[in-house]
Amino acid sequence: MDSRWGTSRTEAFSDGVFAIAVTLLVLDLAIPRTEFADPWRAIAHEWPSYLAYLTSFVTIGGIWLAHHGVFRRLEYVNSRVMRLNLVLLLGVSFLPFPTRLAAEAIRTTDAERAFVIFYGLCLFLVALSFGALWTAVLRDRGLLRPEVTEEEVQTITVATAPNIGLYVAAIVLAVFLPKVAALGYLVIAVVAVMRARGDQPEHARGVAARRS
């Protein structure tokens, strides 16, 4: 009664959205011609844009790694997971907007706090939708490939959960120290990338080789 989807086109479409969201960020980097008289200073002056660019790039890179890790273990996607994946992609493709706002605001005292909080809320919602996607997978274990062990499932759960809490903490921090919170978003993203585990446990190597 509940129908299912193959994973390959879902991966392809998701990879497309991840790759474009990550690459579009560069369009927001610019140096006005009026600053060309002192070019090195002009380049350095753009540091909030680089920080925002780097943060969103690493954040999306980390989500892609986690997405890769989850989908490689799925045999099917059910309707709920499919919809939550669309919600996740909606969030990811939206990120360039708050990224740009945060980059512009860091030098504008008026809007700095608000836009850094807004950026954090968007990152939080993306983390939340990824958590919801993984929870939906756990509610229908039949979606997982038969060789996936309980240990691997635990590892993904442990890797997914803390980000949501960390973003809440960073957003609270942004109320008082927006610049520090902005740096915090980057740290959360870097840690997520560093902690990302592969899509195959070492002992399953032979199996995976034959499958790929």
Next chain:
Amino acid sequence: MDSRWGTSRTEAFSDGVFAIAVTLLVLDLAIPRTEFADPWRAIAHEWPSYLAYLTSFVTIGGIWLAHHGVFRRLEYVNSRVMRLNLVLLLGVSFLPFPTRLAAEAIRTTDAERAFVIFYGLCLFLVALSFGALWTAVLRDRGLLRPEVTEEEVQTITVATAPNIGLYVAAIVLAVFLPKVAALGYLVIAVVAVMRARGDQPEHARGVAARRS
């Protein structure tokens, strides 16, 4: 005499266009620096842009789901289906333009009605071209994979047809109540995503597992 195409590159090219069209929408979200003095109000003030963004994202997401569902069941694509697929992609990649117009117009009383109708007409033409693509498949059943049942064919037909009518109704509504019609476009898209069926019926699970 009539030659045929494999489906995999057609899927890859289509996925690329879907993913980019959906991600480019974010480029139209912006807050002018003059509004930075009251940042939360400025963020809230952009609601027509978010509504338009969400509507086009969900609409394209729904078309991608339907496209996925159709192509997974095809063994080949004939020239007619291939051309209609290009027409569909032309429509999808055009959508960011009327989306942006509708978003800008919702606060400009002069243009609101016209641009919401124009947006609806574009959504209608995209739905129509998808219907034409599916009709072209039905005219050459040899394109379908042998295991596709008549029941699955019926399900897709039932899912494809009503959208065309709903868009006509929403466009008529836009003549009198543009804002309500704009919301209607979103509702049509959400319903299409919620009603999307998977690419494999439950009972075909074993077959699909072996094939993928």
Next chain:
Amino acid sequence: MDSRWGTSRTEAFSDGVFAIAVTLLVLDLAIPRTEFADPWRAIAHEWPSYLAYLTSFVTIGGIWLAHHGVFRRLEYVNSRVMRLNLVLLLGVSFLPFPTRLAAEAIRTTDAERAFVIFYGLCLFLVALSFGALWTAVLRDRGLLRPEVTEEEVQTITVATAPNIGLYVAAIVLAVFLPKVAALGYLVIAVVAVMRARGDQPEHARGVAARRS
């Protein structure tokens, strides 16, 4: 001594460039807010942009079909074909620039002739680089899959050659009648799409089914 490349990543990278080039075109469609007072007239007034958009979309769509038809028949790509493919992609990804110029120029009498000719020259160079790519394949028949018949090779050759001549004719026409030539570019593209043959001859169906 001369090394070879597999085709799958070359197809994936090329599909990405085709899909993005085709979708970026929409960024050049815009209606200035000053024209919002008379919205339907403003939409209609943009016809040169739509014509240019349609022309480049159909042109790139036709090249993608031809590219698909050629690469499906290749077992390998040699260094020469690989480089010519990069030249082709360079031309395709450049097309949004002359497209935009031609669209803007059609209403500016000064630049109309020059920019329509420039657009035609770019289309001509893209057609030429595709012809060069196919010629490079013909010089090393070992690149073709063994089941490809001489008849299929002839069909592709016949489909590739005339475009180059047609663009020369259209460019000459642009010197005298730029608007007519602009329409001619669209006609050439539509004819190319209509004449595109599939990647599998009808009689090879069984073979292809097993391979895909």
Next chain:
Amino acid sequence: MDSRWGTSRTEAFSDGVFAIAVTLLVLDLAIPRTEFADPWRAIAHEWPSYLAYLTSFVTIGGIWLAHHGVFRRLEYVNSRVMRLNLVLLLGVSFLPFPTRLAAEAIRTTDAERAFVIFYGLCLFLVALSFGALWTAVLRDRGLLRPEVTEEEVQTITVATAPNIGLYVAAIVLAVFLPKVAALGYLVIAVVAVMRARGDQPEHARGVAARRS
């Protein structure tokens, strides 16, 4: 203990980023309407933009060829290679920014030297991160497919190393002769593309055919 990743989605995501970075470059090409009175001169006047466009396109094309050559030989990706691949993609997706700056600066005497050096530094860092990726592969030979010979490994090493040195030389040159150095970046990229070797040695043809 150290987990591993399959290569196919990494290739797909990387191809997406390469294809988009290469295609976004066209958005920086524009001719202001004020120059439409003398259109051919306006087209010619944009030569620094074309040079920068060509340089970044060929550079990214060369990196894609090298990336293709490396990943085709990998059975797995470990965490270190995965992270270095993200660093590489970060660099590649950043390139449109210095490309645009260099193009704009070549006619502005003030900023020319600085922005050409900045562009060179970015190209250097991209070359460096590719070198780091390949070094990480060499530190864990188990990532390589079993059929990869020591000779092939040497060929890739020889192709990867010199670029880093050449960029250093070109950047030093940029201090004195920015325009010549800008041309030098293009020459380095063209040489890299011309020297790119395929992903399969001639003698491994039969093996590869069966695998693909």
